[in-house]
Amino acid sequence: MANSFKGGVHPEENKGQTSGIPISELPPPDIVVIPLSQHTGAPSKPLVEKGDEVRVGTKIGEADGFISVPVHSSVSGKVLGIEARPHPLGRRMPAVVIESDGKDDWVDLSGHKDITEDSPQKIREAVKEAGLVGLGGAAFPTHVKISPPEGKPIDTAILNGAECEPVLTSDHRVMLEYAGDVVAGLKIIMRVVGAERGFIGIERNKPDAIRLMREAVAGDDGIEVADLKVKYPQGAEKQLIKALTGREVPCGGLPMDVGCLVQNVGTSLGIYEAARYGRPLISRVVTLAGRAVKNPGNYRVRIGTQFAHIISASGGTTGPFSKLIMGGPMMGIAQADGDAPVIKGTSGLVLLGEDEVVDHDPSACIRCARCVDHCPMKLLPNEIVRFVEKEKYERAKQYGLLDCMECGVCAYICPSRIGHVQLMKLGKAALWAMKKKAEQEA
């Protein structure tokens, strides 16, 4: 039996539309919109002003504190300004708007020495300077993850190639096309954190990637390429660790509490490129999929490229569509229009047709317990949302509201079409507000 965890669901995968198409470069747009907040943590502090000339890779924002990263220009050209622009996560947020001069001039990286064999501290600095964050979607600063505090030894480094979200295939393509570099990244991670064991976890629906990665790690006894059962959310950090090591990250804890570190395969590639070439994160692979897309596939896209540009530059659409999702269909965020840009955590753009837009008209819970049976965190989603609806947030917390990772399994499986995820978010926000208020009064 393949490695897995308890619970979860198996939505239609729908990956065939793009999984066989090699990554191709999308020409940079005339204008990029680069938000200063693309990661978990404090937004970057802008380093440029209107009118400044920048090149590809010019640092335009500096990390503000430890849990923060710099951002870089993804084109060469002129800064048009720093203004509030639509952000894929919803609100308008400050972004550096740059007009491309079309020359695509890079900053000079020739002075960078290969530091792949250098000290952990040097690598952490290079990773931070490259603006690297988790590319799986959560966008947590990578240098923080590879800097475990004293007393939290890490023995196992895991690369996440599960890609359990339906439709998305960007990680799959990265593994196929950069297998050697991905493994090189893992070796760097293992050395930096002192892990003696490495895993690359890949769902069984990607046999070609499993084979290729096995070839790439051949001869290294410390690294195992493990096939995983095809199940959502197999790629969720805690579930992946459980599947591969049998360890359970404690409630409210982090992977390092059980000696583990998880990085997305694309992030591993980024770590290698940062250490080897000093290359900052100015582009990423984005899956563009959906029936309405004329040329679906995986595209290497500059950070800051607006969604509408990706769709048109790839060849446009063949017909109308009703939903534009940044990310996968299970956890992605529906966009109001195509104005928001690709950020570091953008793994895909999915277009849904009118008939694919699902009904969100909830009816009463019939207590069928499907959410209970499938919740990968073993919560009682039905009870938690009931408490949230009644504004009994403390009770919701007792029932594990804060353990919910918003994977959406409960809402997916719910016959009453209840919007659990929305209610969970609402409940968490209410708890945060209560906590803040209590702190102010104290």
Place this chain on the structure above:
Amino acid sequence: MENKLVISPAPHLRDRMDVKSVMYAVVLAMIPACVGAVYFFGLRALFIIVFASAAAMLTEFILQKATGKKVTIADGSALITGMLLAFNVPPGVPYWLPVAGAVFAIAIAKIPFGGLGYNPLNPALVGRAFLMASWPVYMTAAWIPPSRGTISGISAITEATPLGVYRMSNMILADGAAGPDQIAKATEYLNELYSLSSLKNLFFGNVGGCIGETSALLLLVGAAYLMIRRIINWRIPGTYIGTVAVLMFILGGRGAFTGNVLFQVLSGGLILGAFFMATDMVTSPVTPRGQIIFGVGCGLLTSIIRLKGGYPEGVSYSILIMNITVPLIDRFTRPRKFGEERVKS
């Protein structure tokens, strides 16, 4: 972007199964037993099922219209209540009786609580309890022999159901004043009940009983369908039937550990109750451990009623009583969260 885009929260995919498909799968699973009922008890059975279902749906429609609520009769839950109520009455009752039961089930046990999802008790069982209390003679005596057999499933007795014969025989055997020929008779009845031909009759449904409860085979066909569709799981029916089997094996015979397990499992409303009524989602626990406790509790009560109760059969009251405990069971059987300490503080 030229077209207007829909904004809604994730997930943007939903499993195909909705409330309607759950309910109509249950309806479909009851069809074999309906066909069996007509085969064994004639068209009367069909009329009772149709009248009870129509009454349940119409009552829901009228009440929801009258109170300005959204009419939900299309979701199939009222249909299930009507069908289950019909399954739980003897085939010889007058036609108005199941109608009264169905109206009571919907108007008292379902709609006032807020409709589907909010009723604490299984409406069909409340309807049946109401009929039992109001017209006990009809509910305990209006048996009809099946088309190819006797009410008891054995030839020696014709008036009582298998569990009725079982109870009567046990009372005679327990009665110190019973004469030797009475004891011999009672022993003979019991032996006949446990014979292969009697057990076969129970399995295929060729015995007297409530309309939908007699054929274990046809009920199991429907139950298997619900299991395969993953609408019900083994926990409640398995522990319910298992508990009855164990307890009745130990206590249900003449002397300890001599009970006839097959007879106990196949007779009465146990199969119907365990697979179609105790598993009612709204009125059973959501937690895995809770479902097991619920099933064991139902089995315990059913066994006690069969052994010591005033009625020959206790499936419906057992489930009703356990329905009441559901909020409590759910509360104290919360699963261990992923990553939660195994030892509870």
